[in-house]
Amino acid sequence: MYFASDNAGPAHPSIAEALIRANTGYAMPYGADVAMERVRARLREIFEAPEAAVYLVATGTAANSLALATLAQPWQQVFCSPVAHIYEDECNAPEFYMGAGKLFPVGEGDKIDPAALAAAMGDSAEISVHNAQPGPLSITQVTEKGRIYTCAEIAELSAIAARAGQPTHLDGARFANALVALNCSPAEMTWRAGVDAVSFGGTKNGCVGVEAVIFFDPAKAREFELRRKRGAHLFSKHRYLSAQMEAYLADDLWLDLARRSNARMRMLADGLRALGARFLQEPQANLAFASLPRLMHRRLQAAGAVYYLDGSVEGPDETPLQARFVCDWSLPEEEITRFLEIAAG
Template identity: 60%
Template sequence: MQFASDNGGPAPRAVLEALAEANTGYAPAYGTDPLSQEVEERLRALFEAPEAAVHLVATGTAANALALSTLCQPYQTVFCSPQAHIHMDECNAPEFYTGGAKLTLVPGDDRMTAEALRAVILGEEGRGVHGPKRGPVSITQVTEYGNVYTLEALRALADVARDHGLPVHLDGARFANACVALGCTPAEMTWKAGVNVAVFGGTKNGLLGVEAVIFFDPAQAEAFAHRRKRGGHLFSKHRYLAAQMAAYLRDDLWRDLAGRANARCAELAAGLDGIAEIRNEAQANMLFAALPRALHRRLMAEGAAYHIWEGTLEGDDPAEMLTARFVCDWALDAAELQRFVDLVRAGA
């Protein structure tokens, strides 16, 4: 009954086999090996962007922070949601890698609106050299609250950014889950919607650790390779990153894994419907739901693993509703999910 994080799940056999296959003989280092070159071409084909600059890194934090540092000067600011991953979960890495650029939060919930973004952009840069210059717009897709921006919403945000000459960064740690939820192509969710640089995440969707940073205008990526090396994120044995991504792309494994995770989340939402207080629509692979404190305690005593999001298990009122986050990954067993639902129903 593992719902703690899609970071905690296993890698599919195809990925491990690809690593074993790559682990033979010798290959050039630092991304100059044939497999790395092949993966770059395959990602360009997947995104329908033959001129795109493609770079692999091992973590989402590196992908986002290095991408933003390439788009943003130290005296600029990045516009994002208060619940954006770069604000909530990156330990100030974007500020560190950009050399001090700040984050300007766009008021609202986890999904920015074009109107709110425009208002915040217009309100910035009114102090000349005493304030930050406008910089990139960063969008988290899927959001930290499990919601998905529609293609229309993405285009509206990108239109606002373009009106002010600002680039758009898409944090796609759960990129595949969003694509499956929207039933769209990677191109439709990125450059066709106005995104300038996208992170095509793999770690949360079954890979051991690799993310692709894709600049649709290669001129904007000129500094990325140098920043990746300077920041300590250029792997010498780069073929092991490429091997994972190669397996991920083969036969649309990335889409299949995300589809499984999303389907499990929908099943969980259906199972808890009418019992838990559901906080978000199960669009991708994360569900937020409230249950009584006493029931949370019983579930965890039975081995369920997940995180309390609002409130604490400690407290005197057993009936107090505590909101928890449940994350479904590709490997979540259907029987274990049903066991969890049965325990909830039995204790409700």
């Protein structure tokens, strides 16, 4: 009964098998492998962006940090949510790779409010040389609280950034989960909505460890290549990244796995709601925050359930305590059923 993180689940067998197949013979290093050519072509096809620059790295932090460093100048600030992964959970890596550029949190929630963004970005012509200058916008999709921006919402925010002369980056660690929930195309959720660069996640959705960075403007390609090498994120045995991503994209496995994890969350959320749980936000993908009585949490913890709690289970039985639940692609329905039975007592 593991609901702590979709980072903790196993890799899909197809991806593990692809790594084994790649582990024979010789392949050109540093991204010059033939498999990477196929990955690049496939991602361009998926995103309907034949000129896009496509690169692979091993972690989401590397993808976000290197992408933002390519889009931003050291004297600029990147606008993001105050709970964005780049702001709270990447140990200042974006600032480090940006050469001391700053992150500027907008508003108070997980989804950026357009009016707040417009006010924060302001008119760059009126900003003194003594102050940090406006820089890119970074949106997280799915948000850290489990919500999804609609394509229209992304377009509205990207348009505000564009009016300020700035690009938009999308942190898509759970890109596939958002896409299948919206039932739209990758192009509609990105460049057609004004997004300039995407961190396209694989690790949370069944890969061993691989993320793609996609720039819809190929003029950014050379700079990213230099930053990836200088930042120590260019794999020599790159074929092992390519093999994962190629298997992930084959036969729409990436979409199937996201549908599976989203469905598991719907099953869990329906069961918790029936037990009286209160949700911080209505679950939209594979991530949810729900408050349950401490008595339920004690039962679940005693039975070995694993998830994150916002506080101690000790206290009056009926007092609520919030928890974070995440479903990954491999979670059996039987474990959800067992979890709900234990919670019910």
